[in-house]
Amino acid sequence: MAGVRLRGSKLAPETQRAHDRHRPWVIVPVFAVLLLYCWCYTHLAAWLGVPTPREVFDALGLSGTRILDEDGNFDSKLYASATEIFNNDDERLIMLAGLFGCFVSVYFAPLRLKNLAIVGWFVPLFGLLYGVPATVLLLAAHLAIWLAFHPGAGRSVGVAGLWGALVGWLATAGQAGWPQAIAVVGAGALASAIYHGSRAALTGGGRWLSVLRTCLIQTCMIVVLVATVREGLTGRMWVMPVGLLFFCFQWARLMVYHADYKDGEVPRDLPLGDYLALFLTPAAIPNLAYAPYLGQGYTFLQERRLAADKNALVLSGVKLWCLALVYMVFAEHVTARFVVLMREVFGVEVFKFTSDLVRAHLAGERLSTPTVLISTIVDQARIFLIYGGVTHFRVGAWRVLGYRMETQYDRPWLATNLAALWSRFAFHFREFLVRVFYYPVFFRWFKRRRTLRIFVATMVATVVGNLIWGHIPPRTLVDLRWGTLLAGLSTWPYFLLLGLGISITQVVLLRRPRTRRPWTRDRRIALDVVCAYLTFQFFSLIHVFIRPQEGGSLWAYTRLFLRGLGIHLEP
């Protein structure tokens, strides 16, 4: 049972120390693979005067269509999000170099200094990629969380002073010299004094403190709601500063941290460095919007840190990076070739993107059932490959830094039911939903009504949690408009169908426990193949509801969905 988190499974320091044995040669494969990434995705080859990917393709007589980009290296889905200081290739080079530096530091640092090494590399790396104001804002946001949750920790009054100084600096960012210095010192002293005076109340807890903490954790949702409503009323759109954007994109991890805290699993005197290392790690920089819940909360990371020999962890991370590279390089190419194959050999019109399929449907094209089914499945396979590649890279980074972390994607094509599919293609997201939404409902409501209990808990997690807390933030944080929020909410049929599918699966599994493990090599394996296809096809098909297009309506999307089921209704 890879990955089920239970209270109390934290590793003993002795075990971690036993797993922290140095084998310096493991640096070589890490360096080699990161160098390969640099060759593939940056201008390093041109700088070093070695053949570029384009030159290698030309020498081998390969076209490189949909694999290489205009500047002669590999087209990549891997990037540092929301940066404007450097171009994509340069930011990737900085990111990969920073990751390597962090790895070496963490690898050789004693156990007690590993967190410092993580944060110590993150801050300058983030500062270089995003600038000082963004870094200060991100730090200030996390310091606010730590101050609100850990008033009893050592040096908290001093940290409050630092927080005040950072806020003072941000408030006077346009000014230099004495006015700014006075603001920094004054705000620092004031924050320190206020925090010192209110520390007893903060330590004592109470309802208002609980509300304050929840509001801080839910900053993302509050910002989304306020900013989109304001835009709807005034027409003025707010572009979120990058530091705050980065903080808000950690909404799911903050919620799991909050759940850990409420369950008493986070030490009340957690040192600041240990807190920051959860969130401010170079492993969190690549592709901010891709599986932002990777790493989950406090307990998850504590359980996984050096949970196995660190050299084995590093090598497993390197392997994952290699697999990620294959996925990222060939995802677009393979799916594009498949589309051409279906069109030219089997005569079936196939759209590479579900959004194109939806647009064609809205434009009045009479799409056949095979077109709808194959197009949705091709798009989903493409997304799986790209997301699989990027999230494998991110998980690989966590592993290289010493965490035994499960992959977000675990061969989703082997899932023979929707519940298993969700575990296999969105492991960390599912754990987030289970932890924050499923368990609270399951352990509180309908304890005497077995089926209802499972059904309601699953629906709350897969419909409410998945839609509101899972999919609204990434869609709206980068586009804070009322229309974007409404468009996100209009995709509810997808979540309802997915939730119903998973709920029914769960209820059936509970009523009729399995007596056979899927993919056992016996005569029922053919049934596994059929179930796997049907599961993946259903999941792909319901995506017609989550790709809303201009002029679309619920009825139009429903007709397209039914067309996939072979039911052709006229408008």
Added chain:
Amino acid sequence: MTEAEIAATIHAYYTASYPHLGRALEYDTDLLNEWFVDSLGIVQTVQFLEDTFGIDVARADVQVDNFHSVRALAAYVRRKLG
């Protein structure tokens, strides 16, 4: 009900509900790392314990000390039964 009888019932449940080809479930097998499939396994176990033994499993009880093996689960159920 003795702890041994409880353990036998739980063992029978796991071998029927989570069959692992070529592997035998011992009373001390690490359920968390070697036997469960996913989070659903925890939920199913909770439901099974509540249905079979009439106990009320609290959220706080779902922890490693109680769930790491058949033997630990049996001891937990025995304690809950009083």
